[in-house]
Amino acid sequence: MPHIVMESITKSYGDVRVLDGCSLSVEKGQVMTLLGPSGCGKTTLLRTLAGFVEPDAGRVLVGGIDITALPPNRRSVGYVFQNYALFPHLTVAENVAYGLKVRRRPAPEIKERVARALQTVSLGPLGDRYPAQLSGGQQQRVAIARVLVLEPDVLLLDEPFNALDAKLRLSMQTELRKLIERLGITSIFVTHDQSEAMMLSDQVAVMRAGTFEQVAPPLAIYDRPANPFVATFIGRANILPVGLRAGAVVGFPAVVAERPDGPADLIVRPENLTLAAGRIDPGTGQSGPPGTVLFAIAQGPTIEYEVDAGFPEPLRVTVGRRSGEVPLAAGSPVSIGVIDPAACRVIERGAA
Numbered sequence: 460m461p462h463i464v465m466e467s468i469t470k471s472y473g474d475v476r477v478l479d480g481c482s483l484s485v486e487k488g489q490v491m492t493l494l495g496p497s498g499c500g501k502t503t504l505l506r507t508l509a510g511f512v513e514p515d516a517g518r519v520l521v522g523g524i525d526i527t528a529l530p531p532n533r534r535s536v537g538y539v540f541q542n543y544a545l546f547p548h549l550t551v552a553e554n555v556a557y558g559l560k561v562r563r564r565p566a567p568e569i570k571e572r573v574a575r576a577l578q579t580v581s582l583g584p585l586g587d588r589y590p591a592q593l594s595g596g597q598q599q600r601v602a603i604a605r606v607l608v609l610e611p612d613v614l615l616l617d618e619p620f621n622a623l624d625a626k627l628r629l630s631m632q633t634e635l636r637k638l639i640e641r642l643g644i645t646s647i648f649v650t651h652d653q654s655e656a657m658m659l660s661d662q663v664a665v666m667r668a669g670t671f672e673q674v675a676p677p678l679a680i681y682d683r684p685a686n687p688f689v690a691t692f693i694g695r696a697n698i699l700p701v702g703l704r705a706g707a708v709v710g711f712p713a714v715v716a717e718r719p720d721g722p723a724d725l726i727v728r729p730e731n732l733t734l735a736a737g738r739i740d741p742g743t744g745q746s747g748p749p750g751t752v753l754f755a756i757a758q759g760p761t762i763e764y765e766v767d768a769g770f771p772e773p774l775r776v777t778v779g780r781r782s783g784e785v786p787l788a789a790g791s792p793v794s795i796g797v798i799d800p801a802a803c804r805v806i807e808r809g810a811a
């Protein structure tokens with residue numbers, strides 16, 4: 460039995476259906492990320508699990524127990540808010556103690572648990588400071604300590620890194636992932652940042668307009684996106700309208716597909732393509748169509764090309780860059796190759 464089960468959750472605000480039959484399960488100790496564009500319903504689903512939003516239909520179970528009708532304070536669910544929501548007039552230790560005081564725990568127990576929670580997030584010595592005297596990353600850790608001190612079964616985090624600058628964000632992501640692993644607490648994150656989702660999660664649930672497009676481990680989503688929406692939301696992808704003839708893609712004969720002849724969409728990642736100057740097989744043995752360089756930019760370890768290969772959109776190709784190599788000039792004739800035909804996906808035309 461999974462630790463968290465959300466069954467056919469539906470929620471509308473007025474005429475707008477924000478959650479449209481969402482079902483999701485998370486195993487004990489696993490980290491799930493809800494990933495999707497702004498407004499797709501991620502926060503609403505998280506708040507349904509916390510009990511802040513009442514679903515119109517569906518059930519929420521934690522540890523096999525139906526908690527759908529329980530108020531937030533009777534659920535063993537910790538919620539870390541986007542803006543941390545710390546009390547500015549309370550010290551760090553008082554902020555962390557707050558939930559225990561509300562629950563009328565004895566003073567010695569509060570003292571001991573607050574010290575332990577602050578220790579867990581490496582803020583032991585800063586208990587007497589006020590939130591305004593802390594960095595963004597430290598404030599975030601207080602917000603997490605304030606939740607962990609209540610020893611919830613489940614940890615929910617709504618865009619927890621939003622307020623942090625890029626560098627701090629990266630170190631806090633790593634730190635939080637290690638902390639969650641150490642505590643073994645079942646966690647759900649909300650983010651619209653795909654690299655954050657890749658890095659933090661055991662499972663990613665890609666959402667669009669109140670439903671799930673795909674739920675799978677991050678690399679499985681990257682390698683085998685269910686449809687063009689997922690392919691372009693996680694990483695970059697070329698979505699090429701192609702024809703199928705005799706079980707292979709016209710223009711990419713190495714890419715085979717068990718589908719009837721006719722139109723299809725080919726999903727191919729830029730790093731799964733390569734190119735060579737001139738009209739020759741680029742050496743992969745998996746030749747693709749000829750093309751002309753439209754634009755190229757070197758990024759140190761890679762060169763990013765945009766190539767006119769006869770498709771409605773330029774083909775994006777990422778190639779590894781050798782020391783001293785400069786990109787081919789715009790206008791150069793090139794031959795496109797596929798590195799791993801098995802990593803291409805051929806799907807029904809327009810199945811977005």
Ligand SMILES: Nc1ncnc2c1ncn2[C@@H]1O[C@H](COP(=O)(O)OP(=O)(O)OP(=O)(O)O)[C@@H](O)[C@H]1O
Binds near residue numbers: 496498
């Ligand atoms: N209390 C509410 N009343 C009316 N509409 C709401 C309410 N809460 C959310 N919505 C609407 O529901 C939709 C989903 O909102 P939600 O906050 O769940 O999206 P999200 O995916 O978390 O977006 P973001 O990434 O921008 O935070 C939005 O269109 C939002 O305007």
